[in-house]
Amino acid sequence: MKLGDENYRKTPETARLIERHYDDVRWDHILLLPKRQRGRLNAVVSPSIDEHADGTREIVWDESGPITVLYWQDVATAVRAVLQRGDVVDDHWAANAYLFCATVEQHISGFQSQPVIDRMVDPSGVVETVRPIVVSDALDEQLTYLRSRLGL
Structure with missing residues (x-):
């Protein structure tokens, strides 16, 4: 997760170190950051971000393999979709999910x-x-x- 740290070049090294420390686990790496940082990410990463037809974004580094790029706003959108479908059976979870979405939207996205x-x-x-x-x-x-x- 990236909120204040904009050193995206160390992401593959971090992923590799985690994999080495927990070598008995299969890893899917995700870089979670505020959407406003996408320009900075594009400017500093090499290779560049691959945007797929389904809307997913990925950086493929040799050292760590693919790392999915996900924005906080994407997470809030997914949580809101669950809430709107009415799939939530626990009111406590739903209340916290609304609070989470509001926090992401107001404090991270700046809405x-x-x-x-x-x-x-x-x-x-x-x-x-x-x-x-x-x-x-x-x-x-x-x-x-x-x-x-x-x-x-």
């Missing part, structure tokens, strides 16, 4: 809450006039994400 968005679009708020420019990309991403989750 804004409805009251913040309402304040930004209110023309009477002089102090808020600069903020929409700063978060416009995040709001576009947030809108795209929410539309896809609602099937719009």
Whole structure:
């Protein structure tokens, strides 16, 4: 998992060390990071990320084999899909799953809450006039994400 560490070049070495330490286990390696770091990841990894037709992303290093690239937002999307299907039988799990999704969306993806968005679009708020420019990309991403989750 990567939240503050942007040294993606050490990923295959880390994978190899884990495999060596636990050699009796079959490993599938996944690099989990915030979506906003995809540009940085693309810039520093070699070989580059392979994007497959099914939407999965993978880096194939010789030392450790393939490492799947997964974004935190992908995890929240999968959890929300389970919640929307109603497959959850445990209310405690569901409550924690909603909290997890909200945490990923707000703190890792940087999505804004409805009251913040309402304040930004209110023309009477002089102090808020600069903020929409700063978060416009995040709001576009947030809108795209929410539309896809609602099937719009």
